[in-house]
Amino acid sequence: MRSTLQQRLLPLLVPGLILATWFAVTSGDDFTAQVLVPPAAVLDSFNELLASGELADHLRASLSRLLLGFGIGSGLGLGFGILLARSALVNAFAGPFFQAVRQVPSIAFLPMLILLLGVDEGFKLAIVAKAAFFPVALATHDAVKGISKGWLEVAAIYRLSPLRVLFRLILPATVPPVLTGLRLGLTRAWIVLVAAELMAAENGIGQMMEMGRQMFRIDTVMVGVALTGLIGFALDQGVRLAERRLVRWKAV
Amino acid sequence: MNAIIDPRSVQADSAPAVGGLAIRHVHKGFDIDGRKLSVLEDVSLTIAPGQFVSIVGASGCGKSTLLRLIAGLERQDSGDILLNEVPVAGPGLDRGLIFQDHRLFPWLTVEQNVLLALSNSDEAATDKRARVASLLTLVGLDGFAQAFPHQLSGGMAQRAAIARALAPQPQVLLLDEPLGALDALTRLRLQSELQRIWLAQRSTMIMVTHDVDEALFLGDVIVVMQPGRIARILHVPSTHPRDRADPALAPLKAEILSLLHAG
Ligand SMILES: Nc1ncnc2c1ncn2[C@@H]1O[C@H](COP(=O)(O)OP(=O)(O)OP(=O)(O)O)[C@@H](O)[C@H]1O
Numbered sequence: 118m119r120s121t122l123q124q125r126l127l128p129l130l131v132p133g134l135i136l137a138t139w140f141a142v143t144s145g146d147d148f149t150a151q152v153l154v155p156p157a158a159v160l161d162s163f164n165e166l167l168a169s170g171e172l173a174d175h176l177r178a179s180l181s182r183l184l185l186g187f188g189i190g191s192g193l194g195l196g197f198g199i200l201l202a203r204s205a206l207v208n209a210f211a212g213p214f215f216q217a218v219r220q221v222p223s224i225a226f227l228p229m230l231i232l233l234l235g236v237d238e239g240f241k242l243a244i245v246a247k248a249a250f251f252p253v254a255l256a257t258h259d260a261v262k263g264i265s266k267g268w269l270e271v272a273a274i275y276r277l278s279p280l281r282v283l284f285r286l287i288l289p290a291t292v293p294p295v296l297t298g299l300r301l302g303l304t305r306a307w308i309v310l311v312a313a314e315l316m317a318a319e320n321g322i323g324q325m326m327e328m329g330r331q332m333f334r335i336d337t338v339m340v341g342v343a344l345t346g347l348i349g350f351a352l353d354q355g356v357r358l359a360e361r362r363l364v365r366w367k368a369v
Numbered sequence: 370m371n372a373i374i375d376p377r378s379v380q381a382d383s384a385p386a387v388g389g390l391a392i393r394h395v396h397k398g399f400d401i402d403g404r405k406l407s408v409l410e411d412v413s414l415t416i417a418p419g420q421f422v423s424i425v426g427a428s429g430c431g432k433s434t435l436l437r438l439i440a441g442l443e444r445q446d447s448g449d450i451l452l453n454e455v456p457v458a459g460p461g462l463d464r465g466l467i468f469q470d471h472r473l474f475p476w477l478t479v480e481q482n483v484l485l486a487l488s489n490s491d492e493a494a495t496d497k498r499a500r501v502a503s504l505l506t507l508v509g510l511d512g513f514a515q516a517f518p519h520q521l522s523g524g525m526a527q528r529a530a531i532a533r534a535l536a537p538q539p540q541v542l543l544l545d546e547p548l549g550a551l552d553a554l555t556r557l558r559l560q561s562e563l564q565r566i567w568l569a570q571r572s573t574m575i576m577v578t579h580d581v582d583e584a585l586f587l588g589d590v591i592v593v594m595q596p597g598r599i600a601r602i603l604h605v606p607s608t609h610p611r612d613r614a615d616p617a618l619a620p621l622k623a624e625i626l627s628l629l630h631a632g
């Protein structure tokens with residue numbers, strides 16, 4: 118009992134320390150509230166944004182972009198990953214290019230994409246899709262490659278129907294690694310989306326922060342920072358939960 | 370014990386014997402870097418129904434390839450492989466194959482792994498599960514039906530693989546160094562278990578092994594291979610169940626060893 122309580126409290130230690138330091142520093146006179154706002158001001162700002170419905174609008178805008186961009190990127194990543202693993206031709210054509218582009222951080226494409234697609238929704242979806250595409254494609258490729266020939270021979274020996282091969286072999290062998298790729302893709306897509314919104318957007322969490330910066334509302338910026346972190350954390354944990362559910366058979 | 374013995378195999382004495390194999394002038398090669406590597410050259414072998422055949426030979430001499438041809442996982446370049454006088458065309462449930470590595474599906478429990486081998490049987494689900502349970506008893510895995518492969522020791526996983534291979538009641542069971550990865554003690558125990566299973570099922574069994582004592586303990590017939598060919602076929606005069614210390618085995622062992630050294 119005691120150790121589980123400790124385990125639960127331990128992750129809160131670091132944030133708690135930071136919060137305490139923050140309190141301590143801002144209650145003195147060393148920093149003006151313009152530079153380092155006290156925690157209470159951030160909480161007030163959060164309540165204000167919540168009450169006015171502004172925050173909900175920003176969140177809705179960001180999350181719907183994330184969902185759409187991630188959907189496109191991960192869908193393409195799944196398909197491309199399978200092709201890359203199964204087709205020697207696709208691999209010969211696109212393999213090295215894929216590996217090279219993968220090395221470029223998504224954010225480095227932002228200026229180019231803005232020039233190409235303008236500052237509207239298009240470039241944000243494109244950059245989110247790109248961020249999701251690569252981890253998913255890579256994980257899918259590795260997952261499909263990882264289906265051992267030995268297992269396929271077992272399936273042949275016992276004359277399993279194609280449907281059984283799919284549900285008893287292909288999916289169980291590939292779903293866990295692909296889920297890991299989806300998790301990586303989702304969290305990267307979120308990071309890149311917020312960055313893109315900081316650069317150019319009508320609304321969204323990133324735009325809210327950028328506006329706060331321009332108007333010297335550091336409290337608003339900090340609300341955005343905290344929410345970005347919490348949402349990213351929640352997305353990661355959500356997929357992890359699904360992973361654990363689906364991969365109970367693995368030695369952990 | 371009675372529940373375990375398959376009724377079909379009990380009838381084997383009265384019913385026409387099945388599981389006879391004829392391998393005639395089989396050639397098999399592989400392409401490696403565009404060059405043809407000949408692996409089996411003019412291999413011929415006749416195996417009577419219900420016989421236990423041990424195959425020994427140096428590494429790389431083509432033992433696994435021969436089993437894979439019989440299993441239908443590979444196709445010979447020329448020659449015939451006949452099961453009950455019918456040419457083998459691809460894998461079939463009349464032949465089971467136990468690989469050196471157990472090849473259980475890690476995401477399925479032991480029971481599900483064995484059940485998978487019964488996918489094509491139209492028995493009722495409860496009958497299937499009852500049969501799986503008795504097979505697990507046969508291989509000494511009572512109480513492990515719901516375990517996942519990673520929770521088993523190497524020897525237990527291999528026994529689960531044996532149960533899976535037995536499930537469709539193959540006429541011919543092919544065993545490719547099934548005990549190769551096990552420690553000496555487990556190995557001896559599983560050899561006795563294999564013998565017990567074979568005596569109960571009386572299906573044809575063909576086992577590849579590097580262990581000459583194991584080959585002699587289990588086999589009616591010992592096939593000694595040298596690269597690409599069968600060097601000698603020896604008949605073991607002693608009956609089953611067999612005593613490991615049977616003096617009749619000693620001269621055979623000496624002969625096999627000298628053939629292996631010559632090859
Ligand atoms: N799929 C394949 N492609 C190319 N070469 C192969 C293939 N399978 C087997 N070979 C070659 O055939 C030869 C015989 O292989 P095989 O696996 O039958 O040997 P083995 O007698 O079972 O050896 P071991 O005792 O080490 O298992 C080897 O030289 C091997 O390299």
Ligand SMILES: [Mg+2]
Pocket residue numbers: 432433434545
């Ligand atoms: Mg081999």
